[in-house]
Amino acid sequence: MPYQVYLKRGEEKRILAGHSWVYANEVAKIEGKDKNGSLAEVLSFDGRYIGKGYINHLSKILVRVFIRGNEEEGEELFCERISRAAALREKLFEGSDCYRLVFAEADDLPAFICDKYGDYFSVEILSLGMDQRREMLVNALVKLFSPKGIYLRGDAPVRRKEGLPLENCVLYGEVPDKILVTENGLRMSVDVKNGQKTGYFLDQKENRFALRRYCKDARVLDCFCNSGGFSLNAATAAREVTAVDISQFALDNVEENARLNGFENVTTVCADVFAYLREQRAAGQTYDTVVLDPPAFCKSAAEVQDAYRGYKDINISAMKLVKRGGFLLTCSCSHYMTQPLFEKMLRESAREAGRRVKVLEVRVQSPDHPALLAAEETSYLKAFYLQVE
Numbered sequence: 001m002p003y004q005v006y007l008k009r010g011e012e013k014r015i016l017a018g019h020s021w022v023y024a025n026e027v028a029k030i031e032g033k034d035k036n037g038s039l040a041e042v043l044s045f046d047g048r049y050i051g052k053g054y055i056n057h058l059s060k061i062l063v064r065v066f067i068r069g070n071e072e073e074g075e076e077l078f079c080e081r082i083s084r085a086a087a088l089r090e091k092l093f094e095g096s097d098c099y100r101l102v103f104a105e106a107d108d109l110p111a112f113i114c115d116k117y118g119d120y121f122s123v124e125i126l127s128l129g130m131d132q133r134r135e136m137l138v139n140a141l142v143k144l145f146s147p148k149g150i151y152l153r154g155d156a157p158v159r160r161k162e163g164l165p166l167e168n169c170v171l172y173g174e175v176p177d178k179i180l181v182t183e184n185g186l187r188m189s190v191d192v193k194n195g196q197k198t199g200y201f202l203d204q205k206e207n208r209f210a211l212r213r214y215c216k217d218a219r220v221l222d223c224f225c226n227s228g229g230f231s232l233n234a235a236t237a238a239r240e241v242t243a244v245d246i247s248q249f250a251l252d253n254v255e256e257n258a259r260l261n262g263f264e265n266v267t268t269v270c271a272d273v274f275a276y277l278r279e280q281r282a283a284g285q286t287y288d289t290v291v292l293d294p295p296a297f298c299k300s301a302a303e304v305q306d307a308y309r310g311y312k313d314i315n316i317s318a319m320k321l322v323k324r325g326g327f328l329l330t331c332s333c334s335h336y337m338t339q340p341l342f343e344k345m346l347r348e349s350a351r352e353a354g355r356r357v358k359v360l361e362v363r364v365q366s367p368d369h370p371a372l373l374a375a376e377e378t379s380y381l382k383a384f385y386l387q388v389e
Contacts, residue, residue, distance in 0.1 A: 003040035003055050004031040005063055012044040015051065015065055018374030020105045022053070022063040036163070037132040039073055053110065054129020058163040064110035064127055078133075078140040081108050086144070089116075089368050098181040098190070100202050100368040106378050107370075112137060115198040117179045117190050119148040122198035123171070128162045138171050149173035151192050153199070168193060180260075184209045186232050187260040189253065196226060196250075203365040204293065207331075207383045208233040210363065211291065214327040214385065215241075218288035221280075221321065223273045223314070228254035228266070230291045230329075235263045238289070244269045244276055274310075277317035289327045290318045296334040304336050308345055311337065315349035319357065322388040327360075335380035342382050350388075361385035 007015075011026040022042055034040070040055035040063050052073070053065040071077055085107040093099045101121070102114040111127030121141055125131045138150055150172040159166055179190045183205055192199035208229045215238040222231040225243035227250055235241045235258070243254050243266060251268040258266040269276065273294070292314055298307035315330055322328050332342050339362075350357040363383040365371070371379035 002032050002038065003034050005040050005042045005055065006030070006047070007042065007044055007050070009045040012048070012050050014374070015042065018372055020053070020065050020110045020375065021061045022065060024057075024060055024062040027062060037128045039067075039129075054127060054132075056128045056162055058128070059161055061127075064105075064129065066105075066108050066110050075136040075139055078109070078136055079144060082114070082140050083144055085109075088370075092367050096182075098183055098188075098200070098202060099205070099366075103369050103378075105375055106372050113198065114141065115200075115202060117181050117192060117199065120175055120179055120192065121145075121147050121150045122153055122192040123150060124153050124156060124198060126156060126158050126162065128164060131159075131162070131164055134171065142172060147173065149175035151175040153192070153197065156197075183229070184233060186236075187257070188227070188229070188232070189256050189260060190227075191253065194249070195253070200227060201229065203333075203369045203381055204229060204331075204383070205366045205368075207329075207363050207366075210361065210385070211289075211329060212237050214289050214329070218326075219286075220289045220291070221287045222291040222293075223277070223318070224292065224294045225254055225268075226250050226293075228257045230293060231266055232257055232261060232263065234289070234291070235261075235266050238265060241266045242269060243267065244271055244273055246270065246272050274314060274317075277314060277321065281317060281320055285321065286323045287321055287326065288323055289329070290322050292318055292328070292330040293333075294331070297332075298334045298336045301336055304341075307334065307337060308341070311342070311345050312349050312352075315346060316353045319349060319353040319355045319388050322355075324389055326388055328357075328386045328388055329383060330386065331381065331383045333381050335377050337382075339382050342384075346384065346386070356389040358387040358389070359384060360387055 006028045008028045036056050042050040051065040052067040053063040055063050085102045089099050097118045101116045111130045113124040115122045152171050154167040190199045215234040218238045220234045220238045220241045222243045225231050225245045231241050231243040248270050297310045298304050365381035
């Protein structure tokens with residue numbers, strides 16, 4: 001008999017509003033018996049139908065609801081959901097060959113992410129229920145788009161919490177080591193097998209393009225540059241760009257991408273960004289524009305306090321490096337570092353740096369990463385364009 005999961009009194013409100021996650025501590029009782037990964041029915045305390053989703057007793061997220069009516073799970077439903085997600089991207093990014101095709105909960109396919117890179121897809125499957133149905137997901141993608149290859153990036157640590165192994169492998173066709181795509185008119189070489197996440201951070205696409213207006217004839221410092229998305233967009237307008245990252249692998253990719261576009265104004269530095277910023281200050285260096293796009297400093301609520309200090313440290317250093325009237329683009333990709341908290345950190349940083357700072361733009365993730373109003377976890381990226389005086 002399939003599982004029936006009864007919520008504690010009042011816990012259904014968040015799910016009815018559109019959130020997908022049912023936490024184990026929100027459950028009053030479970031009836032029936034089935035295996036982990038099976039489809040479970042979620043009911044309110046008094047037995048009203050809420051929805052269905054795949055259950056996993058190994059995870060704190062017990063059920064991820066994605067069926068709200070009478071739909072039947074399976075390949076046909078996956079095709080319909082993926083097709084609907086693709087229609088939005090095709091409308092927003094007509095002619096583009098790289099974008100996030102499916103963004104998990106925001107596209108009614110919890111724990112499933114699919115990024116398009118030319119004729120190839122790079123996917124993440126982050127829950128047991130979805131992983132058990134990977135063949136259906138692959139069949140749906142092949143049926144809808146006939147890609148040349150589909151690659152699984154299964155190395156996200158969250159898979160362990162679902163009882164899943166960490167694995168990277170080709171799921172369909174053949175996938176080359178490098179895929180050439182065009183973003184904002186720039187040629188980019190994407191390594192879906194070894195690059196960060198699914199190969200590239202597509203969520204900053206429009207923020208990278210917006211940087212160009214702040215880089216005209218500028219001396220630019222791009223910190224935590226990764227594969228050079230911000231560096232290359234800056235290089236279209238800047239006098240010189242210094243790209244800094246602790247990973248030589250990432251910097252090799254920056255140099256490759258600079259060559260692809262004929263840029264000779266990009267220099268790479270392999271260094272710890274925190275130490276490098278302090279060294280630049282000690283040496284009396286200044287920049288017209290500084291970019292801070294660090295990895296997520298906090299991946300849980302317990303890490304917020306330490307992350308706050310880390311963000312504050314680099315922002316104080318960066319503000320002191322910006323020439324009077326120059327610009328700072330500073331980002332956070334952790335939803336635990338909320339926008340109000342991030343703003344508070346920036347105010348404190350400006351005060352301690354002795355700088356008067358203006359907010360010029362506040363931007364979020366690219367629209368191929370839509371955020372659900374009912375699920376604050378899906379709204380995670382913050383990008384502040386500041387003028388430092």
